[in-house]
Amino acid sequence: MADIDEIIESLKRFRNDRDWEQFHNSKDLSIAISIEANELLELFLWKKAEDANIEKVKDELADIFAFAFLLADKYNWDVKEIVLEKIRKNGEKYPVEKSKGTAKKYDEL
Amino acid sequence: MADIDEIIESLKRFRNDRDWEQFHNSKDLSIAISIEANELLELFLWKKAEDANIEKVKDELADIFAFAFLLADKYNWDVKEIVLEKIRKNGEKYPVEKSKGTAKKYDEL
């Protein structure tokens, strides 16, 4: 089985064993991603990037992935497909010649 | 090449073509994930889950994955490994018999 399918299968087994699908509407899953992203962010608060606790960063990043994969699965999206499609769209918003070496947003380029 | 490796290679090519690695420290990548998570969340604001614009949900979720994969790559983590390891840990925090059918947090079980 492909890696992503295997991850999603494990997440769904965990969820179904606990009968949690009833709570996992897409609005609350999106809230969950934001919460996990901010638990990740807290590890960097008042600190330089390199001073965060790496083991905890790993844990929080895994939580973000978990809810993101569950949300993708909810809509039956192929994660590789949607990310590659987004890269293609971003290539139009951020053409290399304009965006190279600058962190400006596309509407300021 | 495995799906996840292919996604990450595409993201890094996009980033390197624009010389953006210099901006991608782990603190700002974490900020980026939170920002994208909230752009996703905005699609559900003042609405029921089912009333969100699905095409936009797809776009924002792809952005979250993009920064999450870049952050995983920064630390050389294998995404499948860290998510499966987190599922294992969560299995201890949320034993089936205690957590089945309830949305309570582990410290309230």
Add this chain to the structure above:
Amino acid sequence: MADIDEIIESLKRFRNDRDWEQFHNSKDLSIAISIEANELLELFLWKKAEDANIEKVKDELADIFAFAFLLADKYNWDVKEIVLEKIRKNGEKYPVEKSKGTAKKYDEL
């Protein structure tokens, strides 16, 4: 002393007693507001609005206010002035006749 000044004075005294101003640059204060906003949000996760723990909501909302007031003070902004000014601007983006009774964003009106 006006209420807002009194709040800000108390926050600064707390901060200065601990010599924390050194950490309170505007980027990290903004991160702190996002983190506190998500601790608030967690109280509503997988739940209806009315099922959140109100005492905890109060605590987290107070934390958001604390960092928001400290950020306003950092730039010497008068909170009443900036909020009233924003209401005025929003009045232009959301004219009553177009926005009444609808939760649509201004760019969809």
Add this chain to the structure above:
Amino acid sequence: MADIDEIIESLKRFRNDRDWEQFHNSKDLSIAISIEANELLELFLWKKAEDANIEKVKDELADIFAFAFLLADKYNWDVKEIVLEKIRKNGEKYPVEKSKGTAKKYDEL
């Protein structure tokens, strides 16, 4: 009228003129605060604190205050009271002698 009351009255007039109270349940107001906090955060993304656009910082901070005041009003909380009460609680979690000059979280002190 006290400053905070005046702010809240203005926010409620704006809201009521548009018949928006129906959307403003406490869960969505909390989501709104998180979204605004991340619009603020975006102004600092890939940047040093001092490189953010100050006029935009002011605008986004005002939005955070707006939703925070509306949420406080929803529960009939006195903002000065809840912030001062939280400072008192934080004084117990962060005693001066332990927390002076360190950005550590209370559970690591």
